[in-house]
Amino acid sequence: MNVKKAALCAGIVLATALIPLFVTNNLAMQYIINMLIFAYFATAWNIIGGYAGQLALGNGVYVGIGAYVSTILFAYEGITPWIGMLAGGVIAALLALIIGSITFRLSGSYFALATVAMLHIIRLTFLSNNYMFGYHTKGALGISLPWRGNSIINMQFEEKAGYFYIILALLVAAGAFSYRIKTSKMGYYLQAINTNPEAASSLGVNVMGMKLKASMISAFMTAVGGSFYVQFLNVLDPSRILGYDMSVQILLFAIIGGKGTLWGPIIASLIMTPLQDVLRGIVGASISGLAQAIYGLVLMLFIYFLPAGLWPAIIKLYNKIVAKIRARAPANAGE
Amino acid sequence: MSMYVQALIDGLLVGGVYATIAVGLSLAFGVMRIINWAHGELLMTGMYISYFIFTATGLDPYLIMLLTAVMMFFVGFFLQKGIISNILERETELEPISVLLFTSGLGLFLSNLALMIFGANPLTANTAYTGKSLQIASIYVSVPKLISFTIAIVCTLALYFFLQRSEMGRAIRATAQNRSVATLMGINMKHIYNVAFGIGIALVGLSGALLLPYLPVVPTVGATFSFKSFVIVVLGGQGSVPGALLGGLLVGIIEKLGTQLVSDSVAQMAVFIVFILVLLFKPYGLLGKKDI
Numbered sequence: 001m002n003v004k005k006a007a008l009c010a011g012i013v014l015a016t017a018l019i020p021l022f023v024t025n026n027l028a029m030q031y032i033i034n035m036l037i038f039a040y041f042a043t044a045w046n047i048i049g050g051y052a053g054q055l056a057l058g059n060g061v062y063v064g065i066g067a068y069v070s071t072i073l074f075a076y077e078g079i080t081p082w083i084g085m086l087a088g089g090v091i092a093a094l095l096a097l098i099i100g101s102i103t104f105r106l107s108g109s110y111f112a113l114a115t116v117a118m119l120h121i122i123r124l125t126f127l128s129n130n131y132m133f134g135y136h137t138k139g140a141l142g143i144s145l146p147w148r149g150n151s152i153i154n155m156q157f158e159e160k161a162g163y164f165y166i167i168l169a170l171l172v173a174a175g176a177f178s179y180r181i182k183t184s185k186m187g188y189y190l191q192a193i194n195t196n197p198e199a200a201s202s203l204g205v206n207v208m209g210m211k212l213k214a215s216m217i218s219a220f221m222t223a224v225g226g227s228f229y230v231q232f233l234n235v236l237d238p239s240r241i242l243g244y245d246m247s248v249q250i251l252l253f254a255i256i257g258g259k260g261t262l263w264g265p266i267i268a269s270l271i272m273t274p275l276q277d278v279l280r281g282i283v284g285a286s287i288s289g290l291a292q293a294i295y296g297l298v299l300m301l302f303i304y305f306l307p308a309g310l311w312p313a314i315i316k317l318y319n320k321i322v323a324k325i326r327a328r329a330p331a332n333a334g335e
Numbered sequence: 336m337s338m339y340v341q342a343l344i345d346g347l348l349v350g351g352v353y354a355t356i357a358v359g360l361s362l363a364f365g366v367m368r369i370i371n372w373a374h375g376e377l378l379m380t381g382m383y384i385s386y387f388i389f390t391a392t393g394l395d396p397y398l399i400m401l402l403t404a405v406m407m408f409f410v411g412f413f414l415q416k417g418i419i420s421n422i423l424e425r426e427t428e429l430e431p432i433s434v435l436l437f438t439s440g441l442g443l444f445l446s447n448l449a450l451m452i453f454g455a456n457p458l459t460a461n462t463a464y465t466g467k468s469l470q471i472a473s474i475y476v477s478v479p480k481l482i483s484f485t486i487a488i489v490c491t492l493a494l495y496f497f498l499q500r501s502e503m504g505r506a507i508r509a510t511a512q513n514r515s516v517a518t519l520m521g522i523n524m525k526h527i528y529n530v531a532f533g534i535g536i537a538l539v540g541l542s543g544a545l546l547l548p549y550l551p552v553v554p555t556v557g558a559t560f561s562f563k564s565f566v567i568v569v570l571g572g573q574g575s576v577p578g579a580l581l582g583g584l585l586v587g588i589i590e591k592l593g594t595q596l597v598s599d600s601v602a603q604m605a606v607f608i609v610f611i612l613v614l615l616f617k618p619y620g621l622l623g624k625k626d627i
Contacts, residue, residue, distance in 0.1 A: 055432055055435070055436075057439075102611065102615065105615065106614055106615075106618070108432055109364075109370040109432065109435055110569075110614055110618070112370075112432075112435060113370075113565050113569070113610075113614075114610075114611060114614055116562070117562075117607040117608075117610050117611050118607075118611070120562070120603070120604075120607050121604050121607045121608060121611075124600045124601075124603055124604045124607075125604070127600060128598065128600035128601070244558070248439070248443070255436060288450060288451070288455070289446075289447035289448070289449075289450030289451045289554070290447070290451055292443055292447040292450075293443070293444050293447035293448050293450075293451060295440075295443060296440045296441065296442070296443030296444030296445075296447060297440070297444050298440075299436065299437075299439070299440030299443065300437055300440035300441055300444065303422065303433055303436050303437040303440060304418065304421070304422060304437065307425070307433055
């Protein structure tokens with residue numbers, strides 16, 4: 001990455017970090033944190049869904065795994081969510097290995113269906129059992145996190161700013177890691193697999209191995225996000241956290257923004273996540289489903305008109321404008 | 336013991352309707368290789384349309400089904416003709432993912448539109464058949480389920496004979512077997528796509544009316560049937576009508592028997608697990624054939 005781009009990114013991050021100093025409204029902060037959370041999830045999904053091109057519609061299962069592991073450890077063992085997060089990530093990665101070895105044998109639509117089936121199997125398991133691995137997870141009732149006090153080690157804060165900085169840090173880390181993958185050998189292997197798996201395989205790319213690796217990384221990141229998400233919400237609702245809607249939402253913005261690009265998922269999340277909250281503010285909670293209906297409509301419009309996504313379209317437009325300006329410059333210089 | 340027989344019969348009865356719902360999806364996947372993620376939501380649309388025709392006119396649901404079938408045929412036909420075909424054209428691979436994504440957006444849109452307009456409360460149609468049941472020995476057979484089952488089976492058989500005997504049917508099967516060669520034979524591929532998809536959605540619309548006498552109408556009803564339909568398509572083998580029938584009956588039995596034997600959620604899980612197993616070991620379906 002050249003110095004100019006790096007400086008620009010650093011500038012953006014720094015500017016964003018200043019937000020809590022200016023925004024004091026708790027509700028606004030909540031909206032902003034939501035934006036960052038889904039930008040993070042979309043970036044994590046992008047690794048398997050965008051770079052590797054595997055339409056893992058059931059990846060929401062890892063959000064749930066991360067959430068459950070860290071919450072159980074926090075509520076019943078008193079272990080800090082920072083460790084719980086990592087534990088959740090590791091378990092999610094292992095689960096991804098298992099699920100992947102089964103599902104990656106299938107292609108395209110069958111693969112997508114299989115990942116959703118896995119999501120439902122795990123969701124139903126958690127919903128119908130009051131005890132999981134010896135812990136009282138209360139099935140469909142979920143777990144409400146005990147308030148252990150306002151501190152970093154508990155990852156619980158009275159002021160939203162604490163959560164804000166954590167998710168911002170996570171997002172920056174995810175973005176940086178995603179960039180690292182994209183520009184590394186792994187990134188090129190994934191691109192090859194995305195374009196033509198048979199050709200890639202004939203050139204010596206370990207297709208299954210790479211897909212599993214990408215899936216495990218994505219699962220780890222997603223689970224970490226899931227752990228944070230429930231700490232932020234202070235409650236674990238299994239029908240939401242292991243729900244199909246959640247699973248779709250974490251990838252929706254990656255697709256609209258441009259799967260396979262670095263900034264696409266982030267930009268799309270930042271634009272679209274607030275929609276839900278803002279609409280609720282304007283029309284009130286009575287019009288439930290409006291935000292989701294709009295998401296569906298937007299997805300359809302993008303797939304139909306801009307299948308590559310929002311970010312590539314923006315880049316194209318930017319390049320066109322720059323080219324037009326440059327085309328005029330020599331004529332002006334002559335005068 | 337009679338509990339299990341009861342569950343078995345119940346499973347068969349609902350399974351027949353599941354089959355009719357799923358066969359349209361199977362056709363679309365067999366002919367065009369597209370997965371209509373909004374299949375269940377189109378069923379939901381059929382159910383809502385049936386409900387409102389019923390409440391407005393009091394017509395017998397088994398007459399309404401003819402109306403909804405025709406309406407939904409055109410919905411399907413024009414959805415394929417106007418939108419999906421354009422997306423399909425852009426795809427270079429044999430299995431278009433864009434259509435999957437597009438239809439998932441459609442499904443999301445339709446179910447939430449229904450949520451916004453009609454609310455989340457279940458609507459039950461009080462038809463002449465609702466709640467009635469026959470008693471045969473110690474088994475109670477729900478009358479609406481029995482009638483719907485019979486009609487569903489008749490329709491599925493009709494579709495089978497249509498595909499086997501009629502000119503259009505053979506054209507559809509030819510397109511499913513080999514697109515390029517079918518075109519060489521003078522078949523208008525695009526028209527076939529439109530008709531095949533239309534037929535599938537017509538059956539979905541018909542099924543909406545068939546379900547009305549015994550199932551409450553909610554926006555989320557689509558999601559349940561979407562996935563069930565996928566499972567049935569995989570079980571029966573893509574593009575196979577007898578396969579869809581077998582798959583439908585099987586899923587119905589697993590559901591009802593499973594609920595009786597263990598619990599509701601375990602029964603649901605069993606369906607998903609069977610799905611994965613079939614995908615892994617018999618990807619062309621239990622009947623194992625590759626063409627319709």
